[in-house]
Amino acid sequence: MSRGVIPSPNIWRYPDVYETENLGVDPDGVLEAAMRRIHDWTGQNVVDVGCGSGFHLPRFAADAARVVGVEPHPPLVRRARQRVGAITAAASAAPAAVTAAVDPSDRARPNASIEVLRGTAQALPLPTSSMDVAHARWAYFFGPGCEPGIRELGRVLRRGGTAFVIDNDAARSTFGRWFRRALPRYDPQEVERFWARQAWQREPLEIRWEQPDRASFEAVVRIEFPAETADAFLAEHPGSSVDYAVNLFWRTFP
Ligand SMILES: C[S@@+](CC[C@H](N)C(=O)[O-])C[C@H]1O[C@@H](n2cnc3c(N)ncnc32)[C@H](O)[C@@H]1O
Structure with a gap:
């Protein structure tokens, strides 16, 4: 395993359930709208660090000129490349073929270039x-102790470029409470102090996790938490959605 890689049991072990999870994250588009208000990437170059199976690459490629996903885990690099291959083929196909081949939200603008590179945040x-x-x-490799990764962001970004890190806010919301119960040593205030010391901004946001049915909801909760805590959370929480507080940490580099 490359230096600096932090295993990610949810997506490494259950990539199909993680895809379901991603499809239900933030159905209202709160995160994308907040990022665009800070720095719109239309016609620009975007790198998704720790891109996993590449879920967000087509979403950026809908407007960006160039999108690069960086991911260290080889099976996920392969998955992300498969996704990109399907999108690229569909983008150059006839409209009917596009409809049949990919999810409508997975369409890139025809001239966008999308690629997936194996690598880490610490050595982009x-x-x-x-x-x-x-x-x-959801890049927990960015947090206290991630200064090498922050230096790399400063290196690869052009003047005026913006870096975004999206993380759980364990101090708020139902999901935050679950997170703290599962990881009692996690200190949300320390995380915030770390980013403030790096001169990054924090935008607190509230999103939803909305799954199509209870079975999907239970499946995604179970890949995020150990069995006992997942059982307890599911027993006390009906339905197929949960309120979820996040922090959008960001910095525009001079
Ligand atoms: C929780 S997953 C999130 C994946 C993706 N960002 C998403 O939202 O679908 C975290 C990802 O970070 C990757 N990762 C772990 N350590 C890393 C590092 N040092 N540099 C870059 N990515 C890393 C993992 O392999 C995993 O794909």
Whole structure:
């Protein structure tokens, strides 16, 4: 395993359930709207650090000129490349074929270039000053102790480029309460102090996790928490959605 890689049991072991989870995250588009207000990537170069199976790559490619996913775990690099291959083929096909081949939200603009590179946040496989926006979502490798990754963001971003890190806010919401119960040593205030010391901004946001049915909801809760805690959360929480507080940490590099 490459240096600095932190295993991610949810997506490493259950990539199909994680895809379901991703499809139900933030159905209202709160995160995308907040990022666009800070730095719109239309026509620009975007890197998604720790891109997993590449779920967010087509969403950026709908407007960006170039999108690069960086991911260290080889099976996920392969999955992300398969996704990108299907999108690229569909983008150059006839409209009817596009409809049949991919989810409507997975369409890239015809000239967008999308690629997936194996690498880590601490050693981004990208030239200096080559990107405009960096995005890292549920990227716990960004947090206290991640200074090498932050230096890399500063290197690959052009002047005026913006880096976004999206993380759980364990101090708020039902999901935050679950997170703290499952990880009692996690200190949300320390995380916030860390980013403030790095001169990053924090935008607190509230999103929803909305699954199509109870079975999908239970499946995604079970890949996020150990069995006993997942059982307890599900027993006390009916339905197929949960309120979920997040922090959007960001910095525009001079
Ligand atoms: C919880 S997953 C989130 C995946 C993706 N961002 C998403 O939202 O679908 C975290 C990802 O970070 C990757 N990862 C772990 N350590 C990393 C590192 N040092 N640099 C970059 N990515 C890393 C994992 O392999 C995993 O794919």
